[in-house]
Amino acid sequence: MTHSQPHESTGILLVNTGTPRSTDVADVRAYLRQFLSDPRVIDMPALGRWLLLNFVILPFRPARSAHAYRSIWTERGSPLLTHGLDLAAALQTELNDVCQVQLGFQYGEPSIPQALERFAAQGIDRIIVVPLFPHYAAASWGSAAQGAMQAASDLWVVPTLQIISPFWHTSEFLDLQAERIAQAWAQEQPDHLLLSYHGVPERHCKKTDATAQHCLVKSNCCDTLTAANRNCYRAQCMATSRALALRLGLEPAQITTSFQSRLGRVPWIRPYTDDVVRELGARKVGKLLVAEPAFVADCLETLEEIAIRARDDFRQAGGGDLVLVPSLNAGGDWAKALAAIIQSQVNLGV
Secondary structure, eight states: OOOSSOOSOEEEEEEEEEOOSSSSHHHHHHHHHHHHTOTTTSOSOHHHHHHHIIIIITTTHHHHHHHHHHTTOBTTBOHHHHHHHHHHHHHHHHTTTSEEEEEEEEESSSBHHHHHHHHHHTTOOEEEEEESOSSOOIIIIIHHHHHHHHHHHTSSSOOEEEEOOOOTTSHHHHHHHHHHHHHHHHHHOOSEEEEEEEOOBHHHHHHTOTTSSSTTTSTTTTSSOOTTTTTOHHHHHHHHHHHHHHHHTOOGGGEEEEEEOOOSSSOBSSSBHHHHHHHHHHTTOSEEEEEOTTOSSOOHHHHTIIIIIIHHHHHHTTOOEEEEOOOOTTOHHHHHHHHHHHHHHSOOOO
């Protein structure tokens, strides 16, 4: 559907996963209920997902998660929220008001529907949706794209949507990531670099393989990108690690790739970050530098899972210190790079 009037302005909707309203257990439970009810996150039949959520996860996990959130909460609130708002403001400045920028979370507030309503109130009916996930995964980028399309379809006047593709392979993203890691490497002089990515269940990767003969069939299935694994999250992450190692000039023995945040008992993509951290500690690695290229903003998974829990595990296993490389967050260099990434895919008129 096209509109007869010219667009007065373009909206840019930055989408990220979301965060609880507060660290109260009730707010964390409400957030987890919305998050884990997404069939792209827990991809099982609706009844099974409901039973798992209400009888296994929600009775116990909210209290533990609330405790974890308290360890990273700031005076301004959730780091993911504050970094998201700051990035929206920095991108707004970078684009010189040619586009109006809003932040919308898949779960929690500000929500995607709320952002779309604000655009509509401004008379904006062309919206560029930017899932803030560098790699494709059905549970992250796929869910963000679906959420935006669903929310837009619920409006009486459906806006024109354009969705920015995963950008892990762009020079803007890789160069900036490598620059951040190189700065930390020079400052910290570590003994080893760990690139830790968010994990997904193995079946999520297998579902992206139309041939059903490649993904996770062989141990080297992610060594190169092919037509079969072009949308495989693990393959894209491994390719990201290779590109970063090349930019950093690191040898294979100096760098390890792993996957964190697994949930439940089903197999997730390997190697697991918690296992790798303990193994490196047992090898008496003196200082471990950890970067997380799948996260563009620091959040619970980076600040609590890695900077607190993984650091403790590393030390207890016999390692020295673990240092986390800050995510891209909301710096002007990231806003500039993101503007270039968006501009390379759509015409913003900048």
